[in-house]
Amino acid sequence: MEKNMNVKKMILNAILIAIGALLHQITPALGLPMQPDFSLSMLFIIILINGNYKTTLISSIIIGVFAALTTKFPGGQLPNIIDKIITGQVIYFLFKAIGSRVSDNIKILIALSIGTIVSGLLFLGSASILAGLPGSFTALVTVVVLPAVFMNVILGSILYKAIRVSLKASGVLVVK
Template structure:
């Protein structure tokens, strides 16, 4: 892994963790997960399993530290690790058949819903849930996915434009 790639990933992880920490719940019991959005962006930009694995572990730990869900520390780590692996392997299967713009849209929508299901499932087993599982999916996961799609696409476009302007190419 080269220095440029490590620096870019570290900056994206830091931005994701910072946004995760300072983002309010926006009137819902859950907030959009910028750390998750950044993880998907890292997966798409790098196309490298080792980077995916390391980023998911780091973001899992950072979101565990900053979680607003009571007892959500371990579910955050489980969620990031499993979601990153599933999304990476899906992208690996489709390869270059679909564009990165479609990949990020799929990751932000399906990946966020998958992440929410994994988080709620692991939280229900480990610490319990504050309401029925299906209700939390409808009230929390789906609105969070919609917010992640909108805000994550904006972040992705901003990052790709910045990478083009600065002539930063992430070597694969």
């Protein structure tokens, strides 16, 4: 029975990663060679649903690679991989620190807001070192990262609620 549940979780993770990659591919740039990164929403949902380090690390790497393949930022391939791997770890340990003191609905809001900021800062920081930025770091945080936080919180919340409802209805996972 445990093996069957692991296969279901792996399939669920693969579907969520694919949806995240698709959203990342079709999301337009915001007037700059940058875009909000909705694949982060899926990464945070995967981390919350699974709650284990191995899945976090593997999902972070895979989502980083897909984000690198679909980036619209010149030279943004390596910065995408760096930011996803580190951001995944930050959110995993944040969830562990929070524990069960807050509901999963609050955890996902915390992850979507803090995680998107961390990811954006890591991406811009590594891109500035590796590829250069098309503007000042501060301006890009204001023009790209902060709107991405707003959009990720809204979209990610909707996606999380939809996924929770479908998981609950299908009985695939016991959702708190």
